[in-house]
Amino acid sequence: MKSKLFLALFLLLPLIAICQEINYGLSSGLTMSRFSGEDDKLVNSLSNELNDYEDISGFSFRNVSRIGFSMGFFIDYQIKNSLSIQPEIQYIQKGAKFVGSGWVTAKIGNLYYLVFVYEDIIIQSNYIEITVLAKYSLDIDNLKTFLFIGPNISYLVSSKTKIIVEINDESNSESDNYKGFKRIDAGIVFGGGIALSKTSRIETRYHLGLIPLFKDENGYKIQNSGFTFNLTYIIK
Numbered sequence: 001m002k003s004k005l006f007l008a009l010f011l012l013l014p015l016i017a018i019c020q021e022i023n024y025g026l027s028s029g030l031t032m033s034r035f036s037g038e039d040d041k042l043v044n045s046l047s048n049e050l051n052d053y054e055d056i057s058g059f060s061f062r063n064v065s066r067i068g069f070s071m072g073f074f075i076d077y078q079i080k081n082s083l084s085i086q087p088e089i090q091y092i093q094k095g096a097k098f099v100g101s102g103w104v105t106a107k108i109g110n111l112y113y114l115v116f117v118y119e120d121i122i123i124q125s126n127y128i129e130i131t132v133l134a135k136y137s138l139d140i141d142n143l144k145t146f147l148f149i150g151p152n153i154s155y156l157v158s159s160k161t162k163i164i165v166e167i168n169d170e171s172n173s174e175s176d177n178y179k180g181f182k183r184i185d186a187g188i189v190f191g192g193g194i195a196l197s198k199t200s201r202i203e204t205r206y207h208l209g210l211i212p213l214f215k216d217e218n219g220y221k222i223q224n225s226g227f228t229f230n231l232t233y234i235i236k
Helices: 002-018 039-051
Strands: 021-037 056-064 066-078 083-108 111-140 143-167 170-177 184-195 200-209 222-234
Touching: 021 039, 021 056, 021 200, 039 056, 039 083, 056 111, 066 111, 066 222, 083 143, 083 222, 111 184, 143 200, 184 222
Parallel strands: 021 083
Antiparallel strands: 021 066, 021 222, 056 083, 066 083, 083 111, 111 143, 143 170, 143 184, 184 200, 200 222
């Protein structure tokens, strides 16, 4: 990971000689991540596995966004008045959340009852991510806006699964580390934003994963995806 970081920084050194201005900044934001690709097959598999149990019926899951956060540091190299290159490194939370519900047959005394059960499966993945964005700035009715796009590469720091089961307003949860993901992820980022002042701006970006996450090549082809809503502050 260190060698890849140094290589990325080395390739960016020629920009320093031609750039008109260099700005440094910090960013923090809210992430809404989920799985894409063959996520429908994964959801159906989770539902079918539970429904195979004798006492469980009508159970189904759906894929929703998992809420997390990101924070990072960036350098903005201004090449022209409207064009800049922005390499950045950040800590970002990704993953997915599957919300399910169904019926469980419970025996109380000599009688059997159908009990409605909720179950959430939360996959929490934490990455160190390097991104290089090409950013184009433009003024619209005196509003300073910008668009950007660029590739990224991520290193998985940790991942775990959390299962929350709720029955009759009572809940129980269990967490465990998950080791089924590849360490390296890669994708593309694109989005845009608005400058609030000379030192602050807000932006929305979409992360699109391009390589499968799971180590098992015979498993489902699942990629990371999701939105990030950032607030950035320019130090210089």
